[in-house]
Amino acid sequence: MTMVTHSRDESIAWGRRLGALLGPGDVVTLSGPLGSGKTTLTKGLAEGLGLEDSRYVTSPTFVLVHEYPADVPVYHIDAYRLGGPEEADALGLDEMFYGTGVTIVEWAERIDELLPPEHLRVLLTIEGEEARGFALEPIGERYEGVAAAMGTRG
Numbered sequence: 001m002t003m004v005t006h007s008r009d010e011s012i013a014w015g016r017r018l019g020a021l022l023g024p025g026d027v028v029t030l031s032g033p034l035g036s037g038k039t040t041l042t043k044g045l046a047e048g049l050g051l052e053d054s055r056y057v058t059s060p061t062f063v064l065v066h067e068y069p070a071d072v073p074v075y076h077i078d079a080y081r082l083g084g085p086e087e088a089d090a091l092g093l094d095e096m097f098y099g100t101g102v103t104i105v106e107w108a109e110r111i112d113e114l115l116p117p118e119h120l121r122v123l124l125t126i127e128g129e130e131a132r133g134f135a136l137e138p139i140g141e142r143y144e145g146v147a148a149a150m151g152t153r154g
């Protein structure tokens, strides 16, 4: 089942609900075309994780990763700009993936082989000018539970 939202605010609210179900060590990957709402969703996820001011949640361009002070550290990565596995290594991906924060990866398909075996895949689609689809594809038992709680399993 795909969740379809009809505004940016609705997507943020959905993200907030999902973020509230996440915790230390979780990894969420966002896949979908430009403008599908990956960064917008990340704002909601960070809010759900306790970030008070999500104005600073923007696409990590020059630094490749943003860190937000939520209840746990939230790492926001844009893999679109990652050159390759060497650059990914230099970024300290594994420290983030296997640490106590929550990692959110936009364009995760670019670093598929570097992702931890278990993670929550979110597939985003553009369904109309202001309609966006979100489907959860949990990989691993932990994330099966999260997807079940959201009632949105892709």
Ligand SMILES: Nc1ncnc2c1ncn2[C@@H]1O[C@H](COP(=O)(O)OP(=O)(O)O)[C@@H](O)[C@H]1O
Residues within 6 Å of the ligand: 005, 006, 007, 008, 009, 010, 011, 032, 033, 034, 035, 036, 037, 038, 039, 040, 041, 106, 129, 130, 131, 132
């Ligand atoms: N239902 C919706 N959910 C999310 N964003 C929407 C929605 N409708 C319109 N938008 C717009 O789509 C764009 C999504 O941009 P962004 O989140 O940066 O996407 P991405 O990170 O996938 O490139 C924003 O300009 C946002 O205002």
Ligand SMILES: [Mg+2]
Residues within 6 Å of the ligand: 038, 039, 059, 106
């Ligand atoms: Mg983006």
